[in-house]
Amino acid sequence: MYDMDTRRRALALVSQGRSLNSVSQETGISRYALRDWQTRIEPLTRARPTDCPRCDDLTLDEAAYAYLLGLYLGDGCISPQPRGGHQLRIACADAWPGLIEACHSAILAVRPSLRAYSLQRKGCVMVTSYGRHWPCLFPQHGPGRKHDRAIVLEPWQQRIVDARPWEFLRGLIHSDGCRITNWATRLVGGERKRYEYPRYFFTNRSEDILKLCTDTFDKVGVQWKVTRRGGSPANVSVARRASVALMDQYIGPKY
Numbered sequence: 001m002y003d004m005d006t007r008r009r010a011l012a013l014v015s016q017g018r019s020l021n022s023v024s025q026e027t028g029i030s031r032y033a034l035r036d037w038q039t040r041i042e043p044l045t046r047a048r049p050t051d052c053p054r055c056d057d058l059t060l061d062e063a064a065y066a067y068l069l070g071l072y073l074g075d076g077c078i079s080p081q082p083r084g085g086h087q088l089r090i091a092c093a094d095a096w097p098g099l100i101e102a103c104h105s106a107i108l109a110v111r112p113s114l115r116a117y118s119l120q121r122k123g124c125v126m127v128t129s130y131g132r133h134w135p136c137l138f139p140q141h142g143p144g145r146k147h148d149r150a151i152v153l154e155p156w157q158q159r160i161v162d163a164r165p166w167e168f169l170r171g172l173i174h175s176d177g178c179r180i181t182n183w184a185t186r187l188v189g190g191e192r193k194r195y196e197y198p199r200y201f202f203t204n205r206s207e208d209i210l211k212l213c214t215d216t217f218d219k220v221g222v223q224w225k226v227t228r229r230g231g232s233p234a235n236v237s238v239a240r241r242a243s244v245a246l247m248d249q250y251i252g253p254k255y
Helices: 004-015 020-027 031-040 042-047 062-075 097-110 155-163 165-176 207-220 241-250
Strands: 076-080 086-093 117-121 124-131 177-188 191-203 225-229 232-238
Touching: 004 020, 004 031, 020 031, 062 076, 062 086, 062 097, 062 155, 062 165, 062 207, 086 097, 097 124, 097 165, 155 165, 155 207, 165 177, 165 191, 165 207, 165 241, 191 241, 207 232, 232 241
Parallel strands: none
Antiparallel strands: 076 086, 086 124, 117 124, 177 191, 191 232, 225 232
């Protein structure tokens, strides 16, 4: 009745020195089952690590993770599978083959033991990876759409974003952002002339994710403003010349 992840988590509580009775009361799992798992599963768990950086205290490629976190918050989701485990999916537009390749590389850097697949869909490629521990790495996973629930980083995630802000921003921009060229006209010496200037946008319906973006912009010295649609935040715009130059240095357009 219990999947292996549930059993391992219960045994981890027991391994902290807690009594079977207290773990049983917290988890709803009988003491008999816990005692049985100690005999049959605990040795197997020690012999077969999960290769999860969170569960096994393995080294995590923080640069790759920060980028993948940005991609996940923008265009990613995690779905449970009928036979156990979870499926991580990141939607990447067909127009950006470099993004698809970068997404593949980030997944393999974060979880070297897994594989990443490209599943063609209409207008996009779903970069997909199957594994039991994706929710450990992305605890923001939950039912429903991200903009309908709170999205808050765990302290360990925030530490990585603080240490790798540009990788995180690159993931956000590569998923739900863009670099465009705006144009305008003005009178110069009585003659109307057209001039162009680059601009970055990040668009997301979740106010929490928008704030994660703008807070990180503040930390790296990027000036921004929010444009609104019907009174709700939707777009974060970066148009100041110095800030665009900084974004070009560390992010650049998608390809």
